[in-house]
Amino acid sequence: MSNEHGKQDLQDQGLGEIARHFVSARQHGQSLPDFPGNIPGDLVTAYQVQDQAIALWDDQVVGWKVGYIAAERRDGSGDDRLLGPIFSRQLWNATGGTLEIPVFVGGFGAVEAEYVIQLQEDAPAHKLHWTPEEAEALAAKLFIGVEVASSPLATINKLGPRVVVSDFGNNNGLVLGPEIPDWTTLDDADLRAETRIEGVVVGTGGATLLPGGLRTAYAFALGRSAQRGRPLKAGDLIASGNATGIHDIAVGQEALIRFVGYGDITCKAIAAG
Numbered sequence: 001m002s003n004e005h006g007k008q009d010l011q012d013q014g015l016g017e018i019a020r021h022f023v024s025a026r027q028h029g030q031s032l033p034d035f036p037g038n039i040p041g042d043l044v045t046a047y048q049v050q051d052q053a054i055a056l057w058d059d060q061v062v063g064w065k066v067g068y069i070a071a072e073r074r075d076g077s078g079d080d081r082l083l084g085p086i087f088s089r090q091l092w093n094a095t096g097g098t099l100e101i102p103v104f105v106g107g108f109g110a111v112e113a114e115y116v117i118q119l120q121e122d123a124p125a126h127k128l129h130w131t132p133e134e135a136e137a138l139a140a141k142l143f144i145g146v147e148v149a150s151s152p153l154a155t156i157n158k159l160g161p162r163v164v165v166s167d168f169g170n171n172n173g174l175v176l177g178p179e180i181p182d183w184t185t186l187d188d189a190d191l192r193a194e195t196r197i198e199g200v201v202v203g204t205g206g207a208t209l210l211p212g213g214l215r216t217a218y219a220f221a222l223g224r225s226a227q228r229g230r231p232l233k234a235g236d237l238i239a240s241g242n243a244t245g246i247h248d249i250a251v252g253q254e255a256l257i258r259f260v261g262y263g264d265i266t267c268k269a270i271a272a273g
């Protein structure tokens, strides 16, 4: 009995250590050479690391990024997407000018065109599974946005979803642009986007690039959040996942993300920390 209890403590300490390493590297703007510990065996355990890191981070969660999980990288949960927190001090309103976005030097840094849903009512906490149609029926607004995908760990995406989940979903902020009015009347095909880095087109697409579409990404966020005991609330933001690709950006480089008919967002990468 005491052995079992001791084993559990040891396992928990391991997860806490991983969370502390990531949080400390992020706080100091430092890179990490390797994953700081044993990679969690499944997504449920990786979310435990994420939960511990959120508890250590001195800020409030205002939303979640959704990332896609390729079929060959899924675990027993079958999840085809993952979540990472967006914090209030890393949420920036687009100004129309060039916004500075922090990326980890020596780590991973990218920008992603995103469609951002903001709930206008609480989701029912007991509802654990959502269809795209049920998600759309909740009162919500839609905005254009840019995810700053950045981590102290350069290999984060190569190492896979359990590592991505362990480090805040590889998120280091969200730029929020203008609203897309009456979004529930629009098809994914109406939502087109293009990303340029240093003036060169690096990705085109839009909501049709989101596997299953925008509403499917949103439904995942509602379900997984409720299942992990963090049901979504009015005001929460959900970034849909990349709509033109995941585009590497280095300090000093400028990105322009164009949402056809809805506006441009321009950002310049600076060193985090």
Ligand SMILES: C=C/C=C(\O)C(=O)O
Residues within 6 Å of the ligand: 066, 067, 068, 069, 112, 149, 157, 164, 169, 170, 240, 241, 242, 246
């Ligand atoms: C690991 C991150 C993946 C995303 O951000 C995405 O699929 O959009």
